[in-house]
Amino acid sequence: MAYIFDTHAHYDDRAFDRDREEVLSSLSAAGIGHVTNIACDLQSIRTTLDLAHRYPWMYAAVGVHPEYAEMLTEESFGIVRDALQDEKTAAIGEIGLDYYWKNNPEHPTQRYWFARQLDLAYETGFPVVIHSRDAARDTADILKAHHGPDIGGVIHCFGYSKEMAREFLNMGFYIGIGGVVTYKNARKLKEVAEYAPLDRILLETDCPYMAPEPKRAARNDSSRLPFVVQMIAEIRGISAEEVIRVTEDNAFRMYRIRREE
Numbered sequence: 001m002a003y004i005f006d007t008h009a010h011y012d013d014r015a016f017d018r019d020r021e022e023v024l025s026s027l028s029a030a031g032i033g034h035v036t037n038i039a040c041d042l043q044s045i046r047t048t049l050d051l052a053h054r055y056p057w058m059y060a061a062v063g064v065h066p067e068y069a070e071m072l073t074e075e076s077f078g079i080v081r082d083a084l085q086d087e088k089t090a091a092i093g094e095i096g097l098d099y100y101w102k103n104n105p106e107h108p109t110q111r112y113w114f115a116r117q118l119d120l121a122y123e124t125g126f127p128v129v130i131h132s133r134d135a136a137r138d139t140a141d142i143l144k145a146h147h148g149p150d151i152g153g154v155i156h157c158f159g160y161s162k163e164m165a166r167e168f169l170n171m172g173f174y175i176g177i178g179g180v181v182t183y184k185n186a187r188k189l190k191e192v193a194e195y196a197p198l199d200r201i202l203l204e205t206d207c208p209y210m211a212p213e214p215k216r217a218a219r220n221d222s223s224r225l226p227f228v229v230q231m232i233a234e235i236r237g238i239s240a241e242e243v244i245r246v247t248e249d250n251a252f253r254m255y256r257i258r259r260e261e
């Protein structure tokens with residue numbers, strides 16, 4: 001029996017403060033088998049690990065998002081390094097580059113801490129969860145210069161062209177696909193969802209953000225992933241069951257998690 005693996009969620013976000021327990025305890029009945037909660041700053045490394053310890057089916061990615069790159073110093077970088085010792089940690093993330101928001105840290109600062117976190121992944125053997133927005137070229141170039149193909153991981157919430165997808169796939173990366181693929185105007189992503197080999201696609205919510213249609217404006221959670229599954233199945237002309245089964249295998253492989261029998 002296959003279950004949906006939500007490879008990218010933020011259940012420690014305050015959008016879930018009201019009913020976190022309730023939402024999380026309802027997921028298994030909705031067909032969700034596993035979730036990786038993703039940290040984005042130094043505080044959420046702690047809250048992510050706390051959650052992952054409370055739920056046996058939840059894993060953690062620990063790292064600092066480009067939006068918060070200025071939090072990192074030689075000293076505070078130790079918090080990321082220490083979090084890798086935790087038994088629930090499965091990846092370093094989310095890390096990367098975000099040139100979309102003008103208020104984000106200066107690009108050289110973003111690039112510096114992206115590279116440092118990649119070097120840490122190379123040194124410790126963890127895969128990486130990459131956030132990349134309006135920065136395709138720099139992301140690919142920094143990955144190439146910092147052992148990307150040896151590290152491996154996922155380009156989450158993939159928003160680039162088929163040609164860029166090919167470049168990341170050639171480096172061994174997986175493509176994270178979520179609610180956006182259900183949007184009418186998501187032509188580029190639908191092309192990528194058709195083009196990428198099925199064994200390199202991962203399902204993700206990025207919840208509370210990126211809710212799929214219908215109810216695009218609502219708070220997202222993993223129970224809405226069947227809408228994403230359905231769209232990928234339609235695009236590829238295969239069954240929803242096959243999408244769930246293959247992407248679940250992919251998630252365990254990418255996160256290097258040994259499956260319990």
Ligand SMILES: [Zn+2]
Nearest residue numbers: 008038094206
């Ligand atoms: Zn995220």
